[in-house]
């Protein structure tokens with residue numbers, strides 16, 4: 001059986017994961033989410049991996065949760081759905097996650113993409129939460145992360161009409177940071193990830209955590225968290241190295257210590 005998730009690297013600190021169920025437009029079934037969870041475990045414990053890129057195919061990043069699998073589950077089946085643990089595993093991932101989207105990015109696919117720290121997309125990308133067309137609603141963060149990313153009016157329109165938005169609209173709304181030609185999307189995501197991978201990993205991890213956690217806190221709590229994280233970095237060799245390198249006009253060599 002062909003592999004449903006391809007893993008390459010790490011190269012220059014970056015690992016690339018490619019969703020690979022072309023026959024179902026990368027619909028996220030349990031097996032694919034389980035494979036993704038396993039790869040996140042590997043990436044997280046590997047010190048050589050400093051950033052991760054997740055992509056799909058040129059036709060689809062992912063067209064949603066696997067509808068056939070979902071149809072076979074009743075309410076008890078949904079409560080016991082093992083995919084919930086895999087979604088939670090992605091939420092716990094601690095390294096920078098760059099998402100490179102081409103084509104359809106719908107339903108659970110959009111919910112996966114929105115778990116990324118940075119999203120970039122090809123000109124052919126379409127983002128949407130079409131669950132309403134199936135008589136259901138987003139269930140893996142779609143109603144929550146989308147509103148935080150694009151604001152209530154656009155999130156409401158997407159969730160209640162089920163209509164997708166273009167890459168251009170997603171850029172204007174702040175859902176993604178860049179648009180490129182579809183054949184360059186992965187290259188561009190890898191370049192961003194490589195830049196991040198060249199920085200001090202402790203600083204990257206704490207800065208990332210500060211941005212992510214702060215989004216769910218009030219400003220005073222977020223500022224406190226930031227100050228603590230900033231202060232902790234004063235104990236690292238990487239901070240000493242970074243400041244020394246600047247003063248000696250050379251490139252820093254970060255060790256992750």
Ligand code: HXC
Nearest residue numbers: 023024025027063064065066067104106107108130139140
């Ligand atoms: C299972 C899927 C699928 C999906 C596409 N396929 N999306 N299979 N689950 N989500 C399959 C099709 O059945 C078809 O298989 C093959 O992929 C190609 O798709 P087509 O429909 O023939 O392609 P096209 O005409 O180009 O249309 C593309 C599309 C359409 C617009 C993306 O496939 C579509 O509407 N898909 C469903 C999108 C969706 O509703 N997503 C939300 C799912 S619910 P065959 O065997 O016929 O060739 C969800 C809830 C998340 O995500 C909740 C998490 C807890």
